Amino acid sequence: MKRQLLNLLLSLSIFFIFHTPCTNAQGWEENYTGVMLQGFYWDSFTDTRWTKLEKQADELANYFDLVWIPQSACCGTADNMGYMPLYCFLQESSFGSEKELRKMISTFKSKGVGTIADVVVNHRGTYSTMVDFPEETYKGVTYQMFSTDICKNDDGGNTLNWANSNGCQLSQNNDTGEGWDGGRDIDHKSENVNKCVKAYLHYLINDLGYSGFRYDMVKGYSPGFTAEYNAYANPQFSVGECWDGTTTIRNWINGTKVDDKPMSAAFDFQFRYRVRDAINQNNWTRLSAESEGDAGKPLIFNEQYRRYAVTFVENHDTEKRQNSQQDPIKTDTLAANAYLLAMPGTPCIFLKHWMAAKGDIKRMITARKLVGIHNQSSWQVMESKPMYYAVKTQGNNGELICVVGKTPAAYKVPDGFTEVLAAANFKYYISNELTGEWNDRLQAIVAEEVAIKQQQQSQPSYTPHKVTVYVRSEVNWAKMNFYIWDSNNNTQLNGNWPGKQITDTKTINGYTWYYQTFDFSSEDYYVNAVFNTNTGSPQTVDATRIYNDQFFVIRNVQRDGKYVLEYDTQTRNLFNTDVNEDGSVDISDVVATINHIAGTASFPKSDVNGDGTTDISDVVAIINFMAGN
Ligand SMILES: [Ca+2]
Ligand SMILES: [Ca+2]
Ligand SMILES: [Ca+2]
Numbered sequence: 001m002k003r004q005l006l007n008l009l010l011s012l013s014i015f016f017i018f019h020t021p022c023t024n025a026q027g028w029e030e031n032y033t034g035v036m037l038q039g040f041y042w043d044s045f046t047d048t049r050w051t052k053l054e055k056q057a058d059e060l061a062n063y064f065d066l067v068w069i070p071q072s073a074c075c076g077t078a079d080n081m082g083y084m085p086l087y088c089f090l091q092e093s094s095f096g097s098e099k100e101l102r103k104m105i106s107t108f109k110s111k112g113v114g115t116i117a118d119v120v121v122n123h124r125g126t127y128s129t130m131v132d133f134p135e136e137t138y139k140g141v142t143y144q145m146f147s148t149d150i151c152k153n154d155d156g157g158n159t160l161n162w163a164n165s166n167g168c169q170l171s172q173n174n175d176t177g178e179g180w181d182g183g184r185d186i187d188h189k190s191e192n193v194n195k196c197v198k199a200y201l202h203y204l205i206n207d208l209g210y211s212g213f214r215y216d217m218v219k220g221y222s223p224g225f226t227a228e229y230n231a232y233a234n235p236q237f238s239v240g241e242c243w244d245g246t247t248t249i250r251n252w253i254n255g256t257k258v259d260d261k262p263m264s265a266a267f268d269f270q271f272r273y274r275v276r277d278a279i280n281q282n283n284w285t286r287l288s289a290e291s292e293g294d295a296g297k298p299l300i301f302n303e304q305y306r307r308y309a310v311t312f313v314e315n316h317d318t319e320k321r322q323n324s325q326q327d328p329i330k331t332d333t334l335a336a337n338a339y340l341l342a343m344p345g346t347p348c349i350f351l352k353h354w355m356a357a358k359g360d361i362k363r364m365i366t367a368r369k370l371v372g373i374h375n376q377s378s379w380q381v382m383e384s385k386p387m388y389y390a391v392k393t394q395g396n397n398g399e400l401i402c403v404v405g406k407t408p409a410a411y412k413v414p415d416g417f418t419e420v421l422a423a424a425n426f427k428y429y430i431s432n433e434l435t436g437e438w439n440d441r442l443q444a445i446v447a448e449e450v451a452i453k454q455q456q457q458s459q460p461s462y463t464p465h466k467v468t469v470y471v472r473s474e475v476n477w478a479k480m481n482f483y484i485w486d487s488n489n490n491t492q493l494n495g496n497w498p499g500k501q502i503t504d505t506k507t508i509n510g511y512t513w514y515y516q517t518f519d520f521s522s523e524d525y526y527v528n529a530v531f532n533t534n535t536g537s538p539q540t541v542d543a544t545r546i547y548n549d550q551f552f553v554i555r556n557v558q559r560d561g562k563y564v565l566e567y568d569t570q571t572r573n574l575f576n577t578d579v580n581e582d583g584s585v586d587i588s589d590v591v592a593t594i595n596h597i598a599g600t601a602s603f604p605k606s607d608v609n610g611d612g613t614t615d616i617s618d619v620v621a622i623i624n625f626m627a628g629n
C-alpha cells in the first residue's frame, strides 16, 4: 500500500515537473480584454512582498488579468529593486524567497491571473570585481557568464581599461544598442550569453510559472535578440520597455518579428506623455492633438499597432521618488486612469494609483470589461476642448463614453447613454442596454468591499514566532560578531557596533553554523545583519530584510573591502524539509509527514511548503526535494 502510494506521488510529482501548458507564439493576444497591474513602485519592498501580494490574490483577480512584478532573482543580500541582477536561477530577492515567489505565482495562476516577469538582460551586476559573474547550476547544467561576454565598449571604455590593466579580456563585439552605466552590458552576440539567457527565460516560464515577460531597457540591444529569445521561451505575453518616440517604438516592434509576426508588444510612452501634458498644461485637447507628428503620436492611434500597445500613465521611473527628479503626474490621476481604462491597448495600472483609489479603479475596470473594450477597439473623439475631452470607445458588448477634464459635466452626452461613474474630473457613460448588468456588477463590487472590510477587521492577530539567522564563514575568523538592526529602526538589538559575539553553533548539512534567534511579533517585522570579527573589522556586506530562517555563507571574496555574503538555499531547503529533524532528508521524512497527516504522530516541521496546513502537497514537496528538484 505504502509503495503504491509512493508510486502515485512520484508520478504526480513528475507530472507537475514536466507538464507545460501550450502558449501563444505571438507577442500579445489579439482582441485582448485583459488589464494589467504594475505590482510595484520604487522601493515598494513592503507593499510588494510576495506574501503580501499573494494575500490580495482574490481581490486582484476580480479586476486584473496580469500582474507585473519586480525582477525576482537575487541581486545580492541588500535592498535592491532588481534592476542590477546578479544571479538568474537564485530567486531570493528583497521581495521574498523562491518558495514565496512560486506560491504567489501559482496562487495567481489558479485564479486566472498571469504573472509577468521583469527581464533585465541588457546588463548585469558583478560579483566582486568589474568583470566576474557567479557560477550557477540549474538541472545539472552549469551557467556562467565571463568577462568575454561583456561588450567591448561597455561603460564608455572604462571596463576595457580595467580589463587591460587586470589581464582580462572582454568580447570583441561592441554593444548592439545603448549602454547602461555602472552595470556590465552583456554581448548578446556571444554564444555563451545566448545559452544563459535562453535557459533563464525558459526557466521563468516553464519552472517558476511566469506567464510572460516585461523586457527592461530594450534599446540596449538589437530587437532581433528579443525575437530569438521569445521564439525559444514562448511566453504568452511580452512587452518591451522601448522608452522613446512612437516611430522608434514601432521600429523596435517590427524588429522583433519572426515569420512576419511581432514577438513582443511595447509600452506606449507617448500615450503617457499626452496625458501628462493635458494635465500639466490644463489643455485636454492635448490628448489627441496632431501637432507632434509621428513620433509624438501614441502607439494606439495606429490601428495596425494597437494590439501591441501596453498603455500606462505612471510607472516606477516616472513617479515621484525621494531623491531624484522624476516626471510624475501630480494632479488629476483619477482622470488619467479613467482615460487609460477607456482606451484600446492593454492598460497597465500603477500600484500607487491602485492603492490610493481602489474603489474608483475597480469601477472603471468593471465598466471597461462590461462594455468589452479590448486592445484593438476603435474609438471616436466626440469633443475636444481645453476644459474637457470626450471619447467614445467601441467594445464587444456596447460603447463607453469617457469625459475627462476640469468640467466634464459641460459635455452633452448623446441619447442612448447612461452615466455610471462621475467625479470632479471625469465621467463614464455606457450604452443604455448594459445598465442592468452594470447595476448587478456594481452590487458585486459593493459586496466585495464589505466582505474585505469585515475580513480585515476579523483577521486573526499575527502569531508571534521565532526567526533564526545562521551564518558560516569560509574566511578564518577568530570570533564571530552579529551586528543587528531591525525594521523599527532599533539599532541596538545586539548593542553598538560591532554587535554581539556569537558562540552558539549548530551542525546542519555538514557545516557548522553560528546562529541567533529573534522574536518576530508583527507581519512586516524584519531584521538586518552585518557579520564581522575582532572589534568590527573585517566585516561583510549588509544582509537586509530577513523575514524567515536564513542561511548565509561568508565567501573569501571582497567587494569594496567587505566580504561577500551568499544565500545558502540548499541548506535552508534541507533544513525546511527535514521533517523529523534528524539532519537529513530521506524516506523517513515522507513517513513522518504521512503519519502527521494520519494523526498518528506530530511533527512541527511537517508543513514543508509553508502553506499553513500539512497535507499531500507537503509529501510531494519532500519527494521533489529528494529527487533534486
Ligand atoms: Ca554598462
Ligand atoms: Ca547594451
Ligand atoms: Ca529527516
Ligand SMILES: [Ca+2]
Pocket (backbone or CB within 6 Å): 606, 607, 608, 609, 610, 611, 612, 613, 614, 615, 617, 618
Ligand atoms: Ca503544507
